[in-house]
Amino acid sequence: MFWVIKNGVKMTAMPAFGKTWDDKQIWQMTAFLNKGRGISAKDYAALSAGAGAAK
Secondary structure: OHHHHHHOOOOOOOOOOOOOOOHHHHHHHHHHHHHOOOOOHHHHHHHHHOHHHHO
C-alpha cells in the first residue's frame, strides 16, 4: 500500500503522492488505511480528530 500511495497507479484515478508527501506522512496514511478496515464510526472520529497534529 505504501508503494501505491507513493507512486500512484498509471491510467487510474490513483495519483502519486511521493513528490508532495514525505515517507513519514505516507507511512501514517498506510497505517491509517490498514487500521481503517472494519473501523467503527467512533474509532474513525477519534483517529481523524488528531489528523492535523500528525505533521
